[in-house]
Amino acid sequence: MAQVILKNIVKNYGKLEVVHSINLDVAHNEFVVLVGPSGCGKSTTLRMIAGLESISGGEIIIGDNVVNNLPPRDRNISMVFQNYALYPHMTVRENLGFSLKIAKRDQTEIDKSVDEASKILSLEDYMDRKPGALSGGQRQRVAMGRAIVRHPDVFLFDEPLSNLDAKLRAQMRVEIKKLHQKIQTTIIYVTHDQVEAMTLADRIVIMRDGNIEQQGSPTQVFENPINTFVATFIGSPPMNLLPGRVGKNMLEFSGGLILPIPIDFKDIVKPGQDIILGFRADHIMPVGHDLTIDGDSAMIEMSVGVSEPLGTETLLYTQLAGQEILAKMLRPRIVQDGETLTFNLDLGQCNLFDAVTQRNLR
Amino acid sequence: MNINRLSKLKSFFLKVSHHVTLFIAMSIICIPGLWIVLNSFRPTVDIMAKPPVWVPRGLNLDNYRAMFGGAGEGGVPVMQYFTNSLIISCTSTIIALFVGMAGGYAFARFRFKGKNAIFVGLLLTRAVPGVALSLPLFIVMAKTGIIDTHFGLILVYVAMNVPFTIWLIDGFFRQIPPDLAEAAEIDGCTRWQAFWKVEFPVAKAGVASAGIFAFLTSWNEYALASQLTRSTFSKTMPVGLRDFTSEFTINWGGMCALAVLLIIPALILTFIVQKHLISGLTFGGVKG
Numbered sequence A: 001m002a003q004v005i006l007k008n009i010v011k012n013y014g015k016l017e018v019v020h021s022i023n024l025d026v027a028h029n030e031f032v033v034l035v036g037p038s039g040c041g042k043s044t045t046l047r048m049i050a051g052l053e054s055i056s057g058g059e060i061i062i063g064d065n066v067v068n069n070l071p072p073r074d075r076n077i078s079m080v081f082q083n084y085a086l087y088p089h090m091t092v093r094e095n096l097g098f099s100l101k102i103a104k105r106d107q108t109e110i111d112k113s114v115d116e117a118s119k120i121l122s123l124e125d126y127m128d129r130k131p132g133a134l135s136g137g138q139r140q141r142v143a144m145g146r147a148i149v150r151h152p153d154v155f156l157f158d159e160p161l162s163n164l165d166a167k168l169r170a171q172m173r174v175e176i177k178k179l180h181q182k183i184q185t186t187i188i189y190v191t192h193d194q195v196e197a198m199t200l201a202d203r204i205v206i207m208r209d210g211n212i213e214q215q216g217s218p219t220q221v222f223e224n225p226i227n228t229f230v231a232t233f234i235g236s237p238p239m240n241l242l243p244g245r246v247g248k249n250m251l252e253f254s255g256g257l258i259l260p261i262p263i264d265f266k267d268i269v270k271p272g273q274d275i276i277l278g279f280r281a282d283h284i285m286p287v288g289h290d291l292t293i294d295g296d297s298a299m300i301e302m303s304v305g306v307s308e309p310l311g312t313e314t315l316l317y318t319q320l321a322g323q324e325i326l327a328k329m330l331r332p333r334i335v336q337d338g339e340t341l342t343f344n345l346d347l348g349q350c351n352l353f354d355a356v357t358q359r360n361l362r
Numbered sequence B: 001m002n003i004n005r006l007s008k009l010k011s012f013f014l015k016v017s018h019h020v021t022l023f024i025a026m027s028i029i030c031i032p033g034l035w036i037v038l039n040s041f042r043p044t045v046d047i048m049a050k051p052p053v054w055v056p057r058g059l060n061l062d063n064y065r066a067m068f069g070g071a072g073e074g075g076v077p078v079m080q081y082f083t084n085s086l087i088i089s090c091t092s093t094i095i096a097l098f099v100g101m102a103g104g105y106a107f108a109r110f111r112f113k114g115k116n117a118i119f120v121g122l123l124l125t126r127a128v129p130g131v132a133l134s135l136p137l138f139i140v141m142a143k144t145g146i147i148d149t150h151f152g153l154i155l156v157y158v159a160m161n162v163p164f165t166i167w168l169i170d171g172f173f174r175q176i177p178p179d180l181a182e183a184a185e186i187d188g189c190t191r192w193q194a195f196w197k198v199e200f201p202v203a204k205a206g207v208a209s210a211g212i213f214a215f216l217t218s219w220n221e222y223a224l225a226s227q228l229t230r231s232t233f234s235k236t237m238p239v240g241l242r243d244f245t246s247e248f249t250i251n252w253g254g255m256c257a258l259a260v261l262l263i264i265p266a267l268i269l270t271f272i273v274q275k276h277l278i279s280g281l282t283f284g285g286v287k288g
C-alpha cells in the first residue's frame, strides 16, 4: 500500500517561489496526472516527490512515512524521464538490471525480474543492444522497463511521451494504460498535454503558476471547469468564451446579441454583473446536424468563416458578438465559406464565469 | 553527353588535386619526424652531408649502441632518464586527472559564487609562458629544497596541467545530461556510486583525452625541466638530449637516437588511448 500525500508543499529557488503550498492526496493504485502549461511547476513538484529536489516547506508522505529528508534511493519510487536517461554505456539488459545489481540481489533473481519486465514491454529482441541503437519508442519502453523491474511503491513519469511523434505517442499512451492495469501501482504522471491527461488519468490535477487550480476526474474537470483557465486548457478544441453582461432576465453581449440565462445560473447572477459565457463546440451545432437537446436552447444565425472537415464531423469557425467561435457539425455536408447557418446552442451545457475573478459561478 | 564527360573529368581533377595537397601537407608535418628517425640510424658524415643524402644508405645501430654504452664512448644514462620521465609524467598526469575530474565535475554540475571568474582565472594561468616562471620557480624550489627532485617537477607539471584538464573534463561532463545521475540515484545509487557507475564511464573518453594531453605535455616539456633538474637522478629525457652537446661539437646521431626513444612511448600511448577516444562517446541513452 503506498499512498502519496503532499501537505502544504512549497518550493523556493532563492527568493523565487515556484510552488505555492500545494496539497495533494494520491490514493494507493491511483493514476494521477499533473497537467498544466510549461513552467507551472509540475516537474518541480514531481522531483520533490522523487527526492531529486529539496523541499522548502511542507511535508511529503509516501506509504506511511514522511520522506522529506530521505534520498531518492530510500523512497522506493521509480521515475521515467522525459529524455529517457538510459545509461548509454550499458546494454538494454544491463540498463534494466542496474537497480537490482546496485541492491546486490543475486544474479538469478536479477535475470528473472529483467526477463519478466522485458516480456511485459516486448523488449526481448533488443536485450543486448545499447540504447544508441534503439528507436525512440524502444528507448521509451526500456525506460519504463527499468522503472518496473524494482516493483516500486510509486511510479513517477515526467512528460515521458513528449519526444515521440504523434502516432507513437498515441500507441505508448495505450501501453502505459495497459501497464497500469497489469502492475497495479500508484502512478503520478506529469504532462503539458491535456489529451494525455484526459485519456490516462483516474484523476486530473491542473496546475498553473505553482498552484493547483482544480482536481477531479476527467469528466468532472471537462464538464465543470472551475475557472476560465481550466475551461480553455482542458478539452480540444478549447471552450468558447463570450464576455457579456447580465441584463433583465437575459444576457447581453456586444453587437446586440441577447441570450436567455442558463437555468442553473438564474438565481446566482445579479443584473449588471459582468460575466463570461462558456460553451464547447459540441454544444453549438447547425440545426439538422446536431444532437437532440433536452432543456433550453437558443437559435443563433452565424456565417461560417472557415470549415475544417474531419470526416465524422466538421469544425466551423464563426464569429459571434465580436469573438471567434468554434462550432461543430455532425453528419457533415459540405459548407461554403461565408455560408450563413442557423445554430442551436445547448443552454443546459453552458457555464457562466465571473468576468473579474474568472471563476465559475456555479 | 559532353557535359557528363566534362563533370566527370572535373571531379577527377578535383580528387587528384585533393590528394596532392594532402600529400604536401602531410609531408611538411611528417618529414622532420621521419628525418630524426632516419638520422638516428646514420653515421655523422651522412647526417652532416650537404646537399642532404635523400636515399638512405649504410644504416646501422651505432648511435644506439654508443648511447647505451659506457660514459667514455658517448653513452648517457638513458634508462635512468627514461625512468625519471616515466615516474614524473605518470604521477603528474594521474594527479592532474583526479583534480581535473573533481574540478571539471564541480564546474559542470554545481552553481557557486564566482564560478565564471574562477574558471577564467584558471585558464588565464595558462597565458603565462612557462619559461617566465622558471626563475621564480627555481628560487622557490631552491629555498624549499625540492629542486632537482621528482617531487618538484611533478608539482610543476600538475600545476601546469590542472587548468587544462579541468577545462577539458568540464566540457565532457557538461554534455552528459544530469538526468543520468538522477536516474542512477533513483535506481538506488548514492551520489558517489552514481558518479562512478554512470557518469564516469560515459565521460571516460573525455578523461582519456585529457590524460593524453597532460601526459604528453609533461613527457615532452623541456624549458622548465632544464632549469629545475640538474642531476641524473631527476633529469627527464628531453633534458637528457642536451648531454649530446659538448663545448665544440654536437652528437646529432646520438641526439636523434634518444629522440626516437622519446617519441616511441608517446606514440604507443596515443595509439592505445585513441581507440577509447573514438568508441567512447556513444550517447543515445538520452534523446538524440
Ligand SMILES: Nc1ncnc2c1ncn2[C@@H]1O[C@H](COP(=O)(O)OP(=O)(O)O)[C@@H](O)[C@H]1O
Residues within 6 Å of the ligand: A013, A018, A036, A037, A038, A039, A040, A041, A042, A043, A044, A045
Ligand atoms: N534550478 C532552478 N532555478 C531557478 N528556477 C527554476 C529552476 N528549475 C525550475 N525553475 C523555475 O521553476 C518553474 C517551474 O519549473 P518546472 O517545474 O520545470 O515547470 P514545468 O511545469 O514545465 O515542468 C519555472 O518557472 C522555472 O523557470
Ligand SMILES: [Mg+2]
Residues within 6 Å of the ligand: A039, A042, A043, A044, A159
Ligand atoms: Mg517539466
